[in-house]
Amino acid sequence: MLDKAKAEEIFQKIKKFASVPEVETIFASTDFSLTRFANNTIHQNVSELNEQASIRVAFDGKTARATTNRFDDESLKRSVQAAESMARVQEPDPDRLAMAKPDAAAGAAGPPRWFEQTAAITPGDRADAVGKIVAVAKKNSLVTAGIYSSAQHQEGIFNSNGLSTWHRQTSAEVSITMLADDSSGWQKANDPDVKHLQPVELAEIAAKKAGDSQKPQELAPGKYTVILEPAAVLDAVGFMFMDFGGLAILDQRSFLNNRIGTKLFGENITIVDDVDHPLQANSPFDGEGVRRKRVSLVENGVIRNLVYSRGTAEKMKNSEYAGKVGDISVTGHGFPLPNEIGEAPMNIVFITSGGEQTVDQMIASTERGVLVTRLWYIREVDPYEKILTGMTRDGTFLVENGKVKCGIRNFRFNQSLIEMLSHVEAMGKPVRASGEEAFDMVAPAMKVSGFNFTEVTKF
Amino acid sequence: MSMKQIADWALNTATQRGASYADIRIVDDRQRSLATKNGKVGHAASGESLGAGIRVLVNDSWGFAATDDLSRDAVERTAAKAVDIARASAQVKEAPVRLAPEPAVKIEWATPCKVDPFSTSVEQNLDLLISIDNELLQVKGVTLAESNLQFGRSEQWFYSSEGSDIHQTRYLTGAGFAAISFAGTEIQKRSYPNSFGGQYQCKGYELIDELKLVENARRIGEQAVALHKAEKCPQGRLDLVLDSSQLGLQIHESIGHPIELDRVLGMEANFAGTSFLTLEKLRTLRYGSDIVNVVADATEHHGPGLGTFAYDDEGVAAQCTPIISNGLFTGYISSRETAETIGEHRSNGCMRAEGWNRIPLIRMTNISILPGEKPLTFDQLIAGTDNGIFMQTNRSWSIDDKRYNFQFGCEIGWEIKGGKLGRMLKNPSYSGITTEFWNSMDSICSRDEWTLWGTPNCGKGQPMQTMGTGHGASPARFKNVKIGTAYQGN
Numbered sequence: 006m007l008d009k010a011k012a013e014e015i016f017q018k019i020k021k022f023a024s025v026p027e028v029e030t031i032f033a034s035t036d037f038s039l040t041r042f043a044n045n046t047i048h049q050n051v052s053e054l055n056e057q058a059s060i061r062v063a064f065d066g067k068t069a070r071a072t073t074n075r076f077d078d079e080s081l082k083r084s085v086q087a088a089e090s091m092a093r094v095q096e097p098d099p100d101r102l103a104m105a106k107p108d109a110a111a112g113a114a115g116p117p118r119w120f121e122q123t124a125a126i127t128p129g130d131r132a133d134a135v136g137k138i139v140a141v142a143k144k145n146s147l148v149t150a151g152i153y154s155s156a157q158h159q160e161g162i163f164n165s166n167g168l169s170t171w172h173r174q175t176s177a178e179v180s181i182t183m184l185a186d187d188s189s190g191w192q193k194a195n196d197p198d199v200k201h202l203q204p205v206e207l208a209e210i211a212a213k214k215a216g217d218s219q220k221p222q223e224l225a226p227g228k229y230t231v232i233l234e235p236a237a238v239l240d241a242v243g244f245m246f247m248d249f250g251g252l253a254i255l256d257q258r259s260f261l262n263n264r265i266g267t268k269l270f271g272e273n274i275t276i277v278d279d280v281d282h283p284l285q286a287n288s289p290f291d292g293e294g295v296r297r298k299r300v301s302l303v304e305n306g307v308i309r310n311l312v313y314s315r316g317t318a319e320k321m322k323n324s325e326y327a328g329k330v331g332d333i334s335v336t337g338h339g340f341p342l343p344n345e346i347g348e349a350p351m352n353i354v355f356i357t358s359g360g361e362q363t364v365d366q367m368i369a370s371t372e373r374g375v376l377v378t379r380l381w382y383i384r385e386v387d388p389y390e391k392i393l394t395g396m397t398r399d400g401t402f403l404v405e406n407g408k409v410k411c412g413i414r415n416f417r418f419n420q421s422l423i424e425m426l427s428h429v430e431a432m433g434k435p436v437r438a439s440g441e442e443a444f445d446m447v448a449p450a451m452k453v454s455g456f457n458f459t460e461v462t463k464f
Numbered sequence: 465m466s467m468k469q470i471a472d473w474a475l476n477t478a479t480q481r482g483a484s485y486a487d488i489r490i491v492d493d494r495q496r497s498l499a500t501k502n503g504k505v506g507h508a509a510s511g512e513s514l515g516a517g518i519r520v521l522v523n524d525s526w527g528f529a530a531t532d533d534l535s536r537d538a539v540e541r542t543a544a545k546a547v548d549i550a551r552a553s554a555q556v557k558e559a560p561v562r563l564a565p566e567p568a569v570k571i572e573w574a575t576p577c578k579v580d581p582f583s584t585s586v587e588q589n590l591d592l593l594i595s596i597d598n599e600l601l602q603v604k605g606v607t608l609a610e611s612n613l614q615f616g617r618s619e620q621w622f623y624s625s626e627g628s629d630i631h632q633t634r635y636l637t638g639a640g641f642a643a644i645s646f647a648g649t650e651i652q653k654r655s656y657p658n659s660f661g662g663q664y665q666c667k668g669y670e671l672i673d674e675l676k677l678v679e680n681a682r683r684i685g686e687q688a689v690a691l692h693k694a695e696k697c698p699q700g701r702l703d704l705v706l707d708s709s710q711l712g713l714q715i716h717e718s719i720g721h722p723i724e725l726d727r728v729l730g731m732e733a734n735f736a737g738t739s740f741l742t743l744e745k746l747r748t749l750r751y752g753s754d755i756v757n758v759v760a761d762a763t764e765h766h767g768p769g770l771g772t773f774a775y776d777d778e779g780v781a782a783q784c785t786p787i788i789s790n791g792l793f794t795g796y797i798s799s800r801e802t803a804e805t806i807g808e809h810r811s812n813g814c815m816r817a818e819g820w821n822r823i824p825l826i827r828m829t830n831i832s833i834l835p836g837e838k839p840l841t842f843d844q845l846i847a848g849t850d851n852g853i854f855m856q857t858n859r860s861w862s863i864d865d866k867r868y869n870f871q872f873g874c875e876i877g878w879e880i881k882g883g884k885l886g887r888m889l890k891n892p893s894y895s896g897i898t899t900e901f902w903n904s905m906d907s908i909c910s911r912d913e914w915t916l917w918g919t920p921n922c923g924k925g926q927p928m929q930t931m932g933t934g935h936g937a938s939p940a941r942f943k944n945v946k947i948g949t950a951y952q953g954n
Contacts (some may be wrong), residue, residue, distance in 0.1 A: 012927040040552070041926055043731045047553040048561075051528040051927070052545060053821040056657065069508035074515065074532045084512070091498075091508045094587035098504055128527075129553035136556050143630055151732035152926045180926075189733075228953065256501075257607045257646040345506030345610065381737075384860040386873050386950045387891065388651040394871050394950060396864045398737075415893070417862070417869055419950050441735065457953040460895060462869035463740070 006159055007034035007056045009171040015076055017165040019060055020038045020079075022085045027063040027090075027104050031292070031341055032056070036157045040131040043150035047132060059325040061342060062088045063104060066097030085195050102316050104164045105293045108313070109335070112296030115281045115289045119157075120198040123175035126155035134204045138181055140141045141208035147215055151181040153204065162294035168397035172288040178439070179204045182399060183215040187464065188412050190214025191379055191399035193236065193439045197286050214400035215380060218412025223461055224403060226416060230374035230430070231456040232367045233406065235438035235448045237377045237397075242353075242394055243443020244385055245422050249278075249302055250338070251317040253348025254326055260391045260423075261308055270306040270426035275358070277301050278312060278338070278350035284437040284447045287354045292341035300336050300348060306427075314339025314348040353446040354435065361434045367452040369407045370431070375416070376402040376409060377457070381443045395442075396462065416458035428454045465534070467631075473536050474518045477543035478895065479625055483520040485563065486543070487624040489777060490516045490534070491820035496582065499612040500593040503601060506610070515820035518543045519778075522550035524560030530821040532939075551870070564811050565799040566780050568627035573774035575635040576764070577668035581615035584669050584768040588615050593641075593676065599681035600643045605689035611641035612661055613672070618819075620777075628779040636770070636932065637671045638664030638920060641681060643688040645690065652691040654875055656684045658709045659858050664918030664932060667768040687876060690888060697877050697892035699948030703852030704894055705845060705941045708909075710874055711833065712917035712935035714856050717752075718898040719758055720831040720869035720933065723787055725797070725802040725812075736924050737865025740795065740898070743806060744884075752902030755836065758788040760797050762813060762829035769934020770918040771816075771829030778824055780813035785832065791903070799826050818929035825925050830916065832936030836908040842939050844929035845909055847883040853947060854878040854885060857890045860950070863898075871895040873950050893950035901942060909938035 012032040018079060020028050034056040041049040059072040062085065070089035109213035125460040131153045142149035148170040154177065161171035179202055191214065192207040203338040233241070245260065248434065254257035261269075280289050289297055303308050310331040313321065318335045321327060368376060378400030386392040397415045433450035472936045478486035493513045499506035516539060527550025531542040585840040593611040602607035616636035623629055640662015642655040657675055665671050706714065722739040726732055741749070742942045752758075762771050762782035773782055778800055786797045796806075797814040815824035846854065860873035875893030878885045916936040923930055 037927070038549075039735075039927055042556065043733055044558060044729070046557045046559065047525065048731055049823060049926075050526060050553040051530070051823055052548045052549055054532045054542075055530070055532050055821055057513070057532075067505075069510075071509065072511040072513075074635075080512075084510075087510045091510060091586045094585070094590060095505050095508065127550045129555075132552040132555040139556055148730065150730060152734065154927070169639060176470075180734055183614060184730070184733055191734075256644075258644055258651060260651075262646060262651075343505060343507045343509075345501040355890045356894070370822045381865055382862045384873075385904055386860050386893070388653075389646075389649055390954065392950065392954050394862045395868070395872075396862065398865050409666070415864060415869075417864070417871060419871075419954060421954055424954075459949050459952050460871075462864045462866075463897065464864075464866055464868070 006036055007032060008159065009161055013160050013163065015058060018078065019081055019085060020165055022082045023062055025062045025064040025089055027165050029061040029104055029162065031059040032161050034159045039152055039154035040135055041152050042135050045142055045148055047135055050128065060084050060088050062092055066093040066099055066101045067092040068101060070343065071182040099247040100320060101314065102319065104166050104460050105295055105315060106170050107167045109295045110168050110170045110290055112289065115203045116283055118174035118286055120175050123155060123177050123199040123427060124157045126177060126199060137205050138208040141145050141205060141212055142183055145212040145216060147185055147212055149181060149182045149183050154178045158345040159370050160288060162290065164294065169292045170290045170294045177202050179207055181208050181211045185219050186217045188215050188218040188221060189399045195439050217409065218400055218402060221412040221414045222403065226412045226458045226460055227458055230371055230452065230454045232364060232371065232376045233451045234364060234378055235436055235450050236440040236451065237380045238451050239438050239446045239448040240380045240383055240440035241393060241444035242422060244383060245391055246353060247349045249311050251311045251313045251321045254311060254330060255320055255324060265308045267308060268306045269302060269308050269423055272305050273429055273432065274303055274306050274426050275356040276303040277354050277356060278352050279354045280352040282354045282447055287352055290344060291337045291339045293339050295335060295337040295339065300350065308456060312336045312338035312348050312350045317347045351444055355448050357432050357435060357449060362431045363433060364450050367431050368404050370406045370410060372406060374404045376404050377439060386419060392419055393422060393461035394419045414464055415462050418457055419428040419459045420457045425453055430454055467621040470516065470534055470539055475538045475623060475625050477540045478547055480521045480545040481544055483522050483547055485521040486518065486624055487622065487778065488516055488518045489820060490621045492619045494542065494617045496615040498589050498593060500597050501610050502608065503594050503597040505590060513819065517820045518546045519823060520546045520550050521561055523554035525550050525553035525557055526692040527553055528560060528823045532855040542761055561801055562804045564803040564808065566686060566800060566811065570629040571774060572631045574631050574633040575666045577635045579669035581635065581637045581669040595678050596641045596681045599678055600685040602682060603689055604687035605645050605647065606643045606685045607646045608644035612639065624779055625856060629688055630775045630779055632774055634666055634773060635668055636660055636664060636666055637669060637685060638918065639672050639675060639677060641677060643685040645688045646911055647692050647694065650692055652688050654684045654688040655857055656680050658917060659875065660921060662779060664770055664920045665768045666772050667898050691876060691890045694888040694890040697889045697948050699952055701944050702947050703849055703941060703943055704945040704947065705849060705852060705854040705880065705939060707842065707856040708913065708915045708937040709757055709917050710855060710858050711937035711940055713861055715831055715833055715935050715937060716919055716933060717861060717863045718867060718870055719787065720828040723797050724826045725796040726799045728796060729802055735926050738865045740868050745793055746790065747794055750791055750903065751788045751793040751899055752791045753905050754791045755908055756788050756902050756905055757834040758831065759834065760785045760787050760829050760831050766830050767916040769830035769916045770920065770932030771934040776813040776815045777817045778815040780811045785813045787811045797826055802826065814932055818931060822929050825929060827924065827931045828933040830934030830936065835911045835914040835938045838910065840909045842909055842913050845907055845939055845941060846880055846885055849880045851943060852879055852880040853889065853892060868897050870898065871949055891951060893948060895946050895949040904943045904945065906943050908940040913938040
């Protein structure tokens with residue numbers, strides 16, 4: 006794999022090939038493998054080695070990027086020239102900043118995210134784990150489908166101002182669906198350190214969900230108290246965080262337009278972006294190499310702050326919104342330049358302040374409600390009221406008189422996130438959670454009143 | 465070094481190590497992506513990626529490994545790795561993989577392309593986008609104007625241990641723009657010629673001229689602003705007329721995905737989902753009304769769709785498969801493996817991979833509804849509608865994991881009263897159950913109103929692969945559809 010020393014060497018060549026004063030290169034190197042199973046069989050099993058250099062040039066308020074996975078001199082020269090020629094024909098943008106200086110990357114080392122035992126996972130190790138998952142399925146007369154993946158990833162940013170960053174991490178992930186004739190159950194987890202993954206335990210939980218939801222009953226659509234497991238919470242709330250970027254406000258495309266500083270959610274909702282949280286697992290710098298900072302986004306229901314790239318922070322300070330949007334500072338959340346979307350918080354952590362309940366406790370306190378394992382195919386219906394639609398999937402249950410009564414057919418919801426986060430009656434302990442619609446986060450299970458199910462499907 | 469030589473290194477290594485079948489795809493991808501926002505450059509980027517993916521069958525199980533290093537040592541090492549991975553796969557299997565037969569071929573093919581998009585200058589491209597933005601910003605109330613251009617060129621060499629040698633080059637061109645208007649407590653948006661980036665086809669820069677982007681910018685901007693004052697779409701059951709782009713997405717979600725045979729056979733159960741189209745429904749299910757005729761057509765004859773090619777990514781020739789014939793469900797889309805599993809004599813050629821580093825999966829090609837045989841213009845369709853709603857341009861889309869229950873929102877709607885388009889409606893949406901919906905179709909416009917739309921962003925697989933699919937459609941009418949569900953209870 007590409008390491009920092011080799012990347013530095015390539016960057017020196019790139020600088021030499023450039024005819025403009027400012028050059029930046031983002032390096033990425035991936036060794037990724039994934040074992041996929043269905044019908045109790047490994048049916049796809051893949052591995053990939055890929056390395057790339059994404060070169061940005063800047064001069065006279067102009068900038069452009071060219072990316073290649075070939076590091077020979079001719080390919081690097083061609084990419085540098087492609088970036089330069091795309092930049093040269095642009096009109097100068099007076100708002101375009103010079104590239105970041107080295108001190109922008111400075112910060113604490115952050116928690117380790119590279120683990121030798123994860124890097125050492127073999128196809129045989131993954132097959133062994135899948136074999137154990139299949140054994141759980143067979144023991145329960147079920148059929149299973151899912152994945153077991155492992156990866157090593159290295160990335161870094163160098164620029165002609167002397168900025169230099171490097172990050173490496175490993176990752177292992179398991180996702181399991183257990184299928185019966187008319188029901189299913191699901192679990193998913195990932196972690197930089199494979200020792201925290203428990204595939205058999207996850208398989209047992211998924212199998213229990215599939216078993217408990219057999220012969221699903223049809224419930225009339227309507228507003229219900231719901232208990233959302235952490236994966237369901239993160240897949241829903243994930244749809245609002247792109248709106249917490251400063252540029253989204255300047256572009257007036259955010260549901261937070263005219264709402265920063267107001268109490269939008271319930272008192273019990275506090276959210277930060279914190280890449281250094283021990284349960285987070287991402288790179289500590291942004292697309293310009295700026296060290297990510299912890300940002301308080303929501304405090305007790307009040308929208309407090311946005312995140313900023315370097316360029317957006319400057320624009321915001323000079324805009325009509327300055328003074329109305331909380332603290333304006335470079336937070337290290339920018340996407341690689343040039344881009345038109347600015348920045349977003351991608352390391353979300355929900356903060357609870359005592360009184361957390363387990364899902365079982367939430368069930369026990371519910372007279373009538375719906376327990377949701379996961380949500381699926383979520384899309385935004387209304388961008389300002391933040392109404393989302395989507396389906397429940399792989400384990401949806403009726404709760405009555407404090408107990409799970411039976412599985413039910415899956416619902417379609419049309420639910421405002423603002424309303425949802427204003428009606429959270431109880432929360433669990435935030436955990437590292439992973440879904441399919443949004444990025445991973447540290448999120449709790451939630452009990453929410455008045456959740457709006459509008460239709461029911463056929464299974 | 466020739467591509468054939470690289471392929472020989474891979475295929476020889478794989479077979480010498482025990483592979484009963486092996487193939488290699490060497491892919492050289494090139495892209496240009498330009499976007500503007502409010503008349504300034506949003507992003508300007510180009511990319512190139514070269515590599516090889518090697519797929520092998522060992523002990524009746526699959527293995528795949530990919531590398532960006534095409535040196536002999538790396539290619540042979542990658543082929544050996546694919547074999548090792550396949551051996552690991554064989555530890556957990558219920559049934560052996562068998563492939564439907566396919567004759568070996570040697571062929572060269574390229575997308576018909578009048579103007580190579582990469583031959584146009586970036587300056588010319590940016591000038592066009594900035595002109596569109598400036599037109600949009602002329603409209604008072606447009607708070608954000610965004611335009612984009614995308615070009616792609618993918619050259620692929622496919623070789624198999626069965627002797628196939630297929631060299632294909634596919635071009636992609638796409639463009640579009642959006643006007644966004646924020647006022648009060650509402651964000652409204654209008655896109656042209658379609659949402660999510662516009663229109664995409666496998667052809668050259670000639671597409672851009674055909675789209676008449678600048679000419680339509682002012683009208684679209686005005687609609688975005690006018691939506692704030694429009695009435696809300698009503699809730700209830702009404703007749704529904706869909707424009708061809710929305711009908712294209714309706715086909716994608718409620719026909720294209722459920723006919724994927726890997727979904728039907730449970731191979732996507734953990735992520736994309738399964739399908740309500742279980743095997744006993746083939747040639748027995750009344751999918752739609754008598755006028756519903758849908759094909760999966762990857763042939764050049766169908767048009768320059770994102771699903772047009774000569775051979776799929778496991779070396780099977782492009783074909784036209786009847787999917788729904790006069791309302792009857794008549795076909796799945798398949799691979800060599802899944803065709804063999806259900807006893808078909810041949811794959812219908814729908815295996816496609818995102819790039820060199822991904823395995824081919826069953827993907828939609830061009831899944832299109834055929835136009836009505838009797839001449840019917842859009843105006844005539846509206847004139848024949850007494851009480852209904854016309855909806856244009858997708859805004860949101862969602863469907864369950866077996867593809868029964870769907871809900872779509874559109875950017876704009878229009879009331880239809882007494883055969884005429886009336887007042888504008890905002891936030892229109894509709895929902896239903898797939899087969900009930902297609903059985904309610906009672907009218908479809910003829911060939912002159914038919915457009916082959918491109919959906920560039922279809923996601924499937926683990927690891928996720930993004931694929932472009934084509935969907936031809938004419939405006940059509942559906943009876944007694946549930947309208948307005950998206951805002952019900954909100």
